[in-house]
Amino acid sequence: MQVNHTKKLVSNLKRATVIRGKWNGTKYHVIHKLGEGACGVVYLCERNGIETALKLGTDSARITTEVNVLKSFQRVQGKRLGPSLLDVDDWVTPGGITLPFYVMEYVKGQELATFLHGKGSEWLGVLLLQLLMDLGNLHESGWVFGDLKTDNLLVTSPPPRLRLIDVGGTTQIGRAIKEYTEFYDRGYWLKGSRKAEPSYDLFAVTMIMLEVGGRGRFERGSDPRQTLERKLQQATALKPFTPLINNVWAGNYQNGLEMREDLVNLLQRRPEPKKRNMPVSTRTSRRKKTKKTSFATFEIGAIFVSVIIFYLIYMLFFL
Amino acid sequence: MKKGTLKQILLLTDGCSNQGEDPVAIAALANNQGITVNVIGIIDDDQSEQPEGLEEVEAIAMSGGGVSQIVYQQALSQTVQMVTKQAMTQTLQGVVNQELKQILGEKKTFEELPPDKRGEVMEVVEDLGETCDLEVLVLVDTSASMTPKLATVKDALFDLSLSLNARSGNNRFSIFSFPDKKAPIHKLMDWTPHLDGISKIFPKLASGGITPTGPAIKEAIYQFGKKGLFGSMKDASEPYEETGF
């Protein structure tokens, strides 16, 4: 009962509540709740005019585990893996209960499904490239993300960038996955073990694709593997990605970067030059193109069209 | 650090005991023998979250030094593995704390340590959790009301072995059911490292209307001492039995 009481307290903090660290003395002002997790609640807080995300927990062991992961990410120089860690402390509530918390960078973004709504499948491709790059880096530094799911992804913009949040499942390669969610777990789908291997994350990526490219999450049914095949066929938006997904399911990729390479090839193989994904590709290649004189006149037209499209998309972000 | 064996009883039930000794007392006995008692109370999908009779679930786990959770059937798999792991962490944390106290001579719990120290302790706990050996005796209540839930229980146990066998440490599982006509508990599966064969042995039908949870736990304690897989365990009284460096 004591536990229930504490849980209620933790998840119902009022605006302007002051959380003061017991060890460091730093004060945070609660703005509003961002979300609730298995081992704590995340609040948007303000400190000296800066917005931060503060995770207040009930389970000290799990909070500590997450802090350890975030700390070790900071040691990986120059690569951004998850939100950066700002502070770790305890809060003694007015009622005298001590609660552990940590403070991290506030990732201000949209949910993946919200972002993708009404956009072409090329956007899914672009965000997947980013996700696979981040996962690839994570894998190279010896970690597996583990609890990879749409709830743990946010798209910040502009420019649109997919970010990983919630490192609660992040596990050292070779160990048992710390935390997972059934729908994204390959063990649940009888597609492999729960050992932390890079391929564990890649399976979850394909489930994210099925979720956002199809009609959300679904049950595994009596024959899980067959269910997966069927759902893949039904998700017409995933047509271009089918070979990629099948490769993951066949266990053909050792890590995120390998899968990413195939995805790059797949995305670039698109035949028609004037599709909606022009803005993205033209932006990066514009500088190179000015050198190639032979196609100059043709390209001026193409760049002109794509700059207009790009501008329109940009406008949409600011409205 | 040392490698050792954690011992757990995992009780799956949907109601209150109604025969024999008080399970809360017997759970304390188990804990005293170095065995953690975890309890999962399963409720029907149309039941309210605080059904009567399930208060006992929390009380048994508390006195058994373990973790308890009340869940709907559909969440059973995830809960079973989570509760087991959480109990492991809890026990190991206790052991590490104990050692720290011996080293530092401090009377401090994990929560009272400064965050940095906590981080270090947690690393040790996680290492142990990954590498230690684990024995889980699953005790399934098969009284009449459990009948429609047994298929889900079977899936959840298979899933548990999937989770635990991803660790580097060794696992041993055994499965018992209760009530039984002749004895306090009925052996469904002897100690085994994998639960692959679980489909074959799992009962299709439940038995009886009584729920003698206390006597069942008492008999389960005896099952740890009985088998000889890890050498003598008869005089094990530490929650985490050390078997060397």
Ligand SMILES: Nc1ncnc2c1ncn2[C@@H]1O[C@H](COP(=O)(O)OP(=O)(O)O)[C@@H](O)[C@H]1O
């Ligand atoms: N750094 C952050 N910036 C913005 N939002 C966050 C951040 N961390 C967590 N959140 C929000 O809080 C929710 C709960 O977070 P968390 O407790 O980490 O989730 P989980 O239940 O997956 O463990 C997330 O789904 C997300 O919406």
